Amino acid sequence: MKNRIVRGIAGTFILASLLLSIYVNQNWLWFTAFVGANLLQSSITKWCLMDQILDKLGVKD
Numbered sequence: 001m002k003n004r005i006v007r008g009i010a011g012t013f014i015l016a017s018l019l020l021s022i023y024v025n026q027n028w029l030w031f032t033a034f035v036g037a038n039l040l041q042s043s044i045t046k047w048c049l050m051d052q053i054l055d056k057l058g059v060k061d
């Protein structure tokens with residue numbers, strides 16, 4: 001369950017930042033790059049900040 005939430009949040013952040021870059025300012029693409037870099041980092045190190053946040057909120061696997 002937690003894995004699906006993390007993926008959903010990441011997807012929402014990416015889509016929202018893409019829309020913001022189209023309609024507000026292209027600098028929102030930096031947020032898209034940040035989310036992508038965090039996804040890559042978590043796949044290599046197996047550590048994800050969102051996992052820890054969800055743990056503290058009481059979400060179980």
